[in-house]
Amino acid sequence: MKRSRQALVELLRARKYPEVLVTFGAHRKTVRSLRSLLYAEEALVKWRTVSMFGWLAAERPDLIAQEVDRLIWSLNDEAGSIGRGAPECIGEIGRNNIGLVQHGVDVVIHYIEDPETCRPPNRNTEILVGVLWALGRLGGGKPKRVQKVMPVLLSFTEDPDAAVRGMAAWSLGQIGGADATARLQGLTEDAGVTLLYEDEQLNEKTVAAIAREALAHLNR
């Protein structure tokens, strides 16, 4: 069991997504093992698992037909589960196959609209950052999908936590719009540092660097 988990982790580290199915089988048990890796302590493994779900959404949607429901449930389970990685996963699945996540978009949007869940003292910053990343993936190229939460999204650029400001900046860079550009310009001197998963790589960056890259992306 432990050996097979390690082998799965190695394949994800190497971004060998098709080989995951070849090695472990194209069935639900493999998907279940993948879902458990959303809780991996190593951040890169969690993020690569998110990418793996995106790949499945594009290449084998039949294997993850129930997945978005499970992910939504993990964010709502009344009996004590944390739903780590669920927003990111919903975002990545939606980016690759929007037909799989219709309700998921609403749930992700709802999360940041709800002050009970995204404002102190109740908020879980890791989940919030995941939601911001998911909004960037869902709204990138399709800003209408997330238009209704733009005011809230903009407000997170003033958050005291650099991880939240940085991810809000990245997300605004994906979604775009005049308000986003103005807000990003205000972050170009922000020295706060955070981790950003982009192009399947996890890098430490300043909020300023994220904002400048976001502006460059929007000006392309």
Next chain:
Amino acid sequence: MADHKLRETPLLDDLQKGPWPSFVTDMKKIAERKPMVNDLLGQLELSYKERVGHWKHGGLVGVIGYGGGVIGRYSDSPDKFPDVAHFHTVRVNQPSGWFYTSQALRDLCDIWEAHGSGMTNMHGSTGDCVFLGTTSEELEPIFAKLTEKGWDLGGSGSDVRTPSCCNAMARCEYACYDAMDVCYNITMEYQDELHRPAFPYKWKFKFAGCPNDCVASIARSDLSVIGTWRDDIRIDQAAVKAYADTGMDIRADVTRKCPTACMRYDGKEIHINNRQCNRCMHCINAMPKALRPGKDTGATILIGGKAPIIEGALLSSVLVPFMKMDKDDDYQEFKDLMERIWEFWDEHGVNRERIGECIERVGLGNFLEAIEVDPQPEHVKHPRTNPYIFYEEYFEDDGTG
């Protein structure tokens, strides 16, 4: 003396009256040194006054690497009760059979005194040692100290909940398999499923060494493993006579209470028609020196028990009438069965649907076929009431199959 003002609790004070122990009395003692418990009393008093609970729905809290083990609790009145703004529960995986050394208990209490309210629930209905009340910031330090002492968190959310078992062979002569060993083995085997929720809903294992089912597995677990035997009840007729000689009315107290009337006492000896025995355990419990379970022992696997949340309460029903719980084979037959059941549930279960509800929805026949278990008489709940049953053989005979 407390260095904070203790809450007035006139309604709760009523619960301190009478000769029985009172949780209010215990909490007041802790409240003197723990402001969190003081505010907890205040909030509880308010709930008694208003007849409304003041806890909000669980939140998203946990420790790194795990998806369960912590249940988020928040007060809906943090302005009035700031010390219970967070009041999270931490579940600690209990040892098989709840055997602790006094040092282990001291370790647990020291950790909790330093990082939480100091209040525990020994034990929760799933079986865990439950720590009641801490803040989000304390979760990682608690987890670090627990693991340093060799403890681990239990399950919560849609995962394998902490398996639990009776004392079995450690203390009980009726145990038909080593329930404590199986419980430990399964707990270790399914660590990933226990700590990282990936199921449609919760999954509870309980292991009972004999049909007395002291852990009430039949009512409280999705998968009950209850010890049994498939040969004959062992009878020591000399001991039967000894019971009679002490004045025991064997007919009235034992044989006539047999629910299947499978036994009789002829004035000298007990005779049992073992094929009719349904393992109620009454006779063995009544005459433990004269009657014992057989020697060919194993377990009956039952499925589907649950408390009433979505559908009503269900008792587990027989899935596998007899399985040898083979330690030398690392209980592989049992684990293979679990994999097939989980594969089915993961594919067909809907969110918040326990396996018992799922089976009721899809039908036992379809479920058995999917998990490759042959239908058996023990699966029949009652005679069928619908006469329109079409067996597969009919379709094959007329060429439509």
